[in-house]
Amino acid sequence: MSERCFNCFKPTSACLCKYTQKLDTGIKFIFLMHPKEFKRQRTGTGNLSHISLKDSEIIVGLDFSKNEYFQNLLNDSKYFPVLMYPGEDALNAKSENFTQILGEKTLLVIILDATWFCAKKMIEHNPFLLNLPKLSFYGDYRSIFTFKHEPKPECVSTIESCYYLIKELQSVNLVDKNLNPEPLMNVFKQMIKLQLQAENERILGIRPNTHNYDGKYKKLKNIPDFINKV
Numbered sequence: 001m002s003e004r005c006f007n008c009f010k011p012t013s014a015c016l017c018k019y020t021q022k023l024d025t026g027i028k029f030i031f032l033m034h035p036k037e038f039k040r041q042r043t044g045t046g047n048l049s050h051i052s053l054k055d056s057e058i059i060v061g062l063d064f065s066k067n068e069y070f071q072n073l074l075n076d077s078k079y080f081p082v083l084m085y086p087g088e089d090a091l092n093a094k095s096e097n098f099t100q101i102l103g104e105k106t107l108l109v110i111i112l113d114a115t116w117f118c119a120k121k122m123i124e125h126n127p128f129l130l131n132l133p134k135l136s137f138y139g140d141y142r143s144i145f146t147f148k149h150e151p152k153p154e155c156v157s158t159i160e161s162c163y164y165l166i167k168e169l170q171s172v173n174l175v176d177k178n179l180n181p182e183p184l185m186n187v188f189k190q191m192i193k194l195q196l197q198a199e200n201e202r203i204l205g206i207r208p209n210t211h212n213y214d215g216k217y218k219k220l221k222n223i224p225d226f227i228n229k230v
């Protein structure tokens with residue numbers, strides 16, 4: 001086992017922390033993770049988002065209705081909690097009166113850091129989450145890359161969700177327009193690049209301590225230009 005960065009959990013040789021910047025968005029972000037997913041996905045984009053966003057936290061659990069800390073946040077009158085979730089009834093940055101609804105409150109954005117399938121399971125275990133106002137995008141986005149084969153093409157990663165949400169809120173002046181959200185996308189591209197390079201090294205047999213016996217690592221991955229340039 002190679003040494004790992006204590007922050008991004010990547011092997012120290014592939015540590016992504018140097019590409020991250022702590023963005024002060026004025027929004028509080030909460031990433032909810034399933035304990036099983038936490039172990040598997042702690043190297044995922046939820047953790048990278050947490051590293052990149054100043055006022056953000058990861059809460060790991062199964063039944064969040066019993067999480068006192070989380071419940072206190074939801075009931076704290078200084079916050080306006082919203083669940084990032086699609087739906088006809090979902091608000092978006094351009095919804096009529098959104099600024100008025102928000103008032104002086106700080107937006108508390110709750111993101112289920114999971115695959116679409118797992119997110120549905122999390123909702124089944126925590127139906128109270130659907131009682132929160134939902135927030136979605138007014139734009140239509142595709143992930144620049146998917147490692148997991150999500151059943152829905154519109155599933156964007158957690159870090160991309162944060163990126164697009166910040167941009168949409170900037171478009172209506174709910175987040176400072178001088179804030180540059182690009183570090184979020186850049187670190188995501190770096191992550192993809194390192195992952196594709198690692199796969200290619202495995203295929204070429206030049207990666208130490210790995211064997212190319214896994215059938216899925218046969219074809220060299222093309223690293224797209226827009227990622228290579230980062």
Ligand SMILES: [Zn+2]
Nearest residue numbers: 005008015017
């Ligand atoms: Zn790191």
